[in-house]
Amino acid sequence: MAYPKIHAQKQDRLPGLERELQPPAEFIRDSYKGSGKLAGKVALVSGGDSGIGRAAAVHFAREGADVAIMYLDEHQDAEDAKRMIEAEGQRCLLLPGDIRDSSYCKDAVEQTVKTLGQLDVLVNNAGRQEVQTRLEDITDEQWEKTFATNIHGYFYLTRAALRHLKAGASIINTTSINSFIGNPMLVDYTSTKGAIDGFTRALSQQLIERDIRVNQIAPGPIWTPLQPPSLGKHDPELLEDFGSQMPMGRCGQPSELGPAYVYLACEDSTYVSGQTIHINGGKVVNG
Template identity: 80%
Template structure:
């Protein structure tokens, strides 16, 4: 597998899956579900595209019903819903802004009402804007990045806890950047460091309730966030995405989905407060 991305950009955040060239891969044809999540309900923020869509499809193939929370990418969300339903599972899509705590509670409540419960929360919605100088990060950019990337995780987790029972799982999406740093993404990287601390602290608090909290740390993955952020800064950087990793390429969302299945299922019953690094071979020791 190798990169085959032409230089490109998208002119709005969040990015759109429908504008990706080439399209991303969300699940491999040879992935065989085995009922690991049968009877479960999962809520996934940012589930319309990229890593979130991959998690949704993998969860569905493993037997879960899925609620997808997204911002305003209605076509992407409709396609994600179609793909989940093609796996024979129920799916609802919920548009809204995770920066709003009231919306997060309403999304959780709608999930429980429509799908009959909640067992897995995946906090995945994310926002990043490239700035190569700290002085160019405005107050608005800094506050927006934190509001989406970490405040939304807190709001969703707090709302979900009322409904999560022993054996349930919270999975947060962090990033390789919080472990190695990224000169172009200081605010984004800072939020991912906050997610690391949130995951570890919450895991300790919820152990007594038998609710596991873990995180996945992707490296460079072919998602709409890349052309919509890095591509706006320099479309050529999209063409070389992931070339600096030991494997020499970017990953596909399909290569992330199984990590979320593991953390959502009983296979990880002795795992909490931990990070799965899916980054193309970069050793980060964290």
């Protein structure tokens, strides 16, 4: 299969915009055939307007789930995601707001249940990253924003969702290859992903008695709007052939992660909890 070449580019806005990615990302392959694995289910996906979150949401819809999408303020991207979900014959609820706000997280959960009737799958995926090559250059504001978005939001949202999640429900967290190998340009981001690893493992043990599974996916370099306003803004040339350092010699597409979210969301993974699925182009991390 031919994969598109990534060229040098940047975006000045954080979070980045899916519509400005060149080349556009792929979210779901035409060859992916849904088989009703999530029929009658409802999923809530943070950061579901673009990137990996949108891929998860669209795959869920093709498998028969209705989907609520949380996002900050990328309204056009969110509308595009909604159209993709509705094209699969499923309902989509858009929930703009700041994941760092505990009250927003609680309200998003309540709106999801009120509008779509229930909650079966929670995907904690929203995230931010900024490049700093020296620890001394990470400001208090950057450090706090990164933690508030990448781990506090996971906690707020999961806490709010638990009162609605019943036996058989699934929580899926998005971590990163960076927490397993380290990234010298993304110290604060990498630290939050390590926190997500611990959150996933500890919570999985706590919720086993409720028959709620908690797992995580650790992406490698994936072509999403997270990259141009962080790596690209620091140095647009960093995105030239993005992901070429991986054993497969390229970055991944969101479409290559969506099926893993389906697996962890559906009954195929009923004997799996506290685990990490690494989707990173062949990098062995042993974690």
